[in-house]
Amino acid sequence: MSAEYTSFGLAPATRAGGVLADGGYQVHRDYLDFIVDGRPLLFQLSDLDAVSPLAADVPPAIFVDHVRRLLLEAEAPLADGRYVIYGCPECEALACGAVTAVIERAGDGTDGGDAYVWRDFAWQTEERADLERNGYHGIGPFRFRAQEYRNALRRVLRAEDASGAPAARRRVLLVGARAAVLAKLAAALRIIGIGAETLPADGTLDIPPEELRTYGAVAFGRGVTDGQRAAIRGEFERAGIAVEYVDGLAPIVPLLVAQIEQALGEGQLARHRLAGLDVVDGEADVQVASTCRVRLTAYRLDRLHRGRAHAVYEGILEPGSHRIALDPRAVRGRAFLVARAPGAVLVSAVP
Structure with a gap:
């Protein structure tokens, strides 16, 4: 194994949810992706719709368990010392398929001789991985400096770095004149994991600043006047809250969902x-x-x-x-x- 080190980090990432053309849904997930040598590791896995186990919507205790496993402070969940690196975004069932790898400690006597190694990546659907048939032979092994690796993961547990946590403002305010469209849009967003509240086009925004901070976007229907748009923008500006504003293209629910998903992910376009x-x-x-x-x-x-x-x-x-x-x-x-x-x-x- 090469003694060359690879940099390790974490960055917010999103698996976009949405209403599909066939009427189905895919759930929105916010998670932390692994940044290996300055690039999301997921990008090296072509045609893979998956998320890391460090997801924002898992209960705190489970989130902590995943971090401790990556730190080798808890037992491997799979046979042969294998850990889940990416899994199904809709559920946690191994039968759906997961990218797994062996994680171990290693030392070579240089630079402190302390490292974490990820090796033998594979696509796994059963208790044991078949490296010959399903191994990712062109990926890894990766050797991470132990201090850098531990700092990145423990920072998540301490929640000291707000920029290193998944985006929390997954709510959108829907403003429009067509109550039926607003109701269908709000229901579709909630199904895929985005909170949504509605406001009639002629209504008044009467929300305290602490609640305004929970919104990541405001979506306007075509029936909203310029005056009301300006009034709502003014409320957010006076509260010192930056949100994305979406002008609905047409009263087609899957299209509007896609617009809102794009707006909520604007800050992560580079990834x-x-x-x-x-x-x-x-x-x-x-x-x-x-x-x-x-x-x-x-x-x-x-x-x-x-x-x-x-x-x-x-x-x-x-x-x-x-x-x-x-x-x-x-x-x-x-x-x-x-x-x-x-x-x-x-x-x-x-x-």
Whole structure:
């Protein structure tokens, strides 16, 4: 094994939830990702929709247990000294599949001779991993300086570094004139793990500052006047609270959910696999930061103002810019495009 050290850190990450074109849901998860040699480790695992065990919505005791396991202060949960590095974002069942690795202490007599090593990465669905069939042979082993490794994980337990914890403001205020749309949107957001409250377009914002701080975004419907938008913005500004503001593109619930997901993840764009989305000359221009599976869905309003959804594309894309032709029937009239990848969602209007 190489004695070369690799840097270790933790950074907030998001697995974007959403309402899918087929009516299904995927749950939103906030978690801490492992930053190995300055880059999210998950980016090295192509086409994987997964989260680390350091998730914001697990009970405190379980969160602490996961950290202590990574510090080797608790027994390995799997056979052969293997630990879960990434697991299913919807549940904790091993049957869904998980990325696991052996974690051990090592020393070579240099630089204090103290290190944590992650090795033998594998995709595991049963009690024991089959390294020959399911091993990630191109990943690791990683050798982390013990002090750096312990400091990063113990900082999470002490909660001393606010920038190193998953985002906590996963609530959105929905303001609009159509009560039925607001109710459906709020229900969809709650299902995927985002808190949502509604306010009529002609209502008054009467929320104390301490509660305003729990919001990460405010979404405005098209029926909200400029005056009310300014009044609501003023309430947040006077309280010294920075939030993302979303202007709803159309009364299509899955589209609005995607817009809100994008807004809540704006501060983490540098760690997203999707780097950009645009529509040019009848083609989707998708910019990808690391190899991943991308799903494109077109939404439009028909002549009766009903929402329509069309699956446009799904496949694995390599890093770079990709042009994907759009079926004119899927984007005729007033249309919008949503791109989803593990941990990211982007929305673009179709010219």
